Amino acid sequence: MYLPENLELLYTPDQIQQKVIELAEQISIDYVNKELHLVGVLKGSFIFLADLARALRGQIYVHFLHASSYASTQSTGKVEIRHGLRLKNKHVLLVEDILDTGLTSSQIIKDIQMQHPASMKVCTFLSKRGTRQVSVETDYVGYTIDNHFVVGYGMDMNEKYRELSYIAYLKDAPSDND
């Protein structure tokens, strides 16, 4: 496994896959006899969602939306969401790679709730502790981590490192820049 010098390993591929299986087991039980609509948040969730989808039992549907914070003069952290999803009366599971400030997920949740889904839950592979600016109710959490800038398993630094099969953090990054 190639680990660049500037990265510190956080979770190995085996640890990741074990956690995905645990999450999928619980989700499969909770949604037995229900059609589940996974909604992945691009780009970061694309690998986690692919693994989760293949580990789940039962009928699932896969959707993606794109969310990005847009710059404003006051840095309000507003999130622009782009999708053409129709989720009325569907059982929706939002799939995130990481929850940090919570701004992205909370905005997406509001957006999806306006469509009146049958149910709406949140699954995130990583959850940072102590960094929320808004609270987000999470139903399925893989690992809770300290405030590191993490990369790999879909997550990037300036679009690099998404393809890594492990999760690592940047050794020299300030702790509040993720």
Ligand code: PRP
């Ligand atoms: C990351 C991540 C989440 C969001 C979490 O996305 O994928 O969607 O940040 O942060 P928050 O809780 O502070 O809102 P990012 O904006 O880096 O885009 P990307 O997924 O395309 O890399």
